[in-house]
Amino acid sequence: MDLLTQILLGFCLATDAFAVSITNGMCSKKITAKNVYTTALTFGGFQGIMPVIGYVLGNTFTDVITRYQHYVALFLLGIIGINMIVEAxxxxRDTENVCGTKNIFSAKNLTLQGIATSIDALAVGVSLAAINANIATTSIIIAIITFLCCAFGVYIGRKFGVLLGIRAKLGGGILLILIGVKIFVESCI
Structure with a gap:
């Protein structure tokens, strides 16, 4: 997997966390540097670790996955992308219930959000095992991009609100599907 694809994958996976960061910023009356860093570290950390876990799990099924790697990558990335589009x-449609938590930046809330937004990264890790990608480089790129996007997302959440977050998730879903198609096409040629 080339560097450009890794970077695009990082942005695709960061879109869920970015959207949640925007929402957190929008729902907070006051944003501190601590809020920004804890949000970015939590989301970046989960997004960086989950592909590694998925990669390890994917390697346990290497024989089966290797034979069908391009189908597996297309299927998983396609499903994740479609799911992101549906969620967006x-x-x-339901923008009224976005700000339900009083302390949006609590450790418990950020941890739950971090896990929820990184489940797709776990599945991507399985796809990365299928194509034998460099998981160390890819997961670091994903973590850094997610960190930066989330730090930025918290700040702009107060200004732009939910609409930008929804569009980011929609765009990320479309890009994941396109990356899956690219991997499929490259392995069929």
Whole structure:
């Protein structure tokens, strides 16, 4: 997997966390540097670790996955991308219930959000095992991009609100599907 694809994958996976960061910023009356760093570290950490876990799990099924790697990558990335698009559409319809938590930056809330937004990264890790990608480099790129996007997301959340977050998730879903198609096409040629 080339560097450009790794960077695009990082941005795709960061979109969920970015959208949640925007929402957190929008729902907070006061944003501190601590809020920004804890949000970015939590989301970046989970997004960086989950592909590694998925990669390890994917390697346990190497014989089966290797034979069908391009199908597995297309299927997993396609499903994740479609799921992100569906979630974005649902969130767009239900923007009234976005700010439900009083202490949006609590450790418990950020941890739950971090896990929820990184489940797709776990599945991507399985896909990365299928194509034998460099997991160390890829997971570091994903973590750094997610960290930067989330730090930025918290700040702009107060200004732009939910609409940008929904569009980011929609765009990320489309990009994940396109990356899956690219991997499929490259392995069939």
């Amino acid at each position: 559409i649902k969130e767009h």
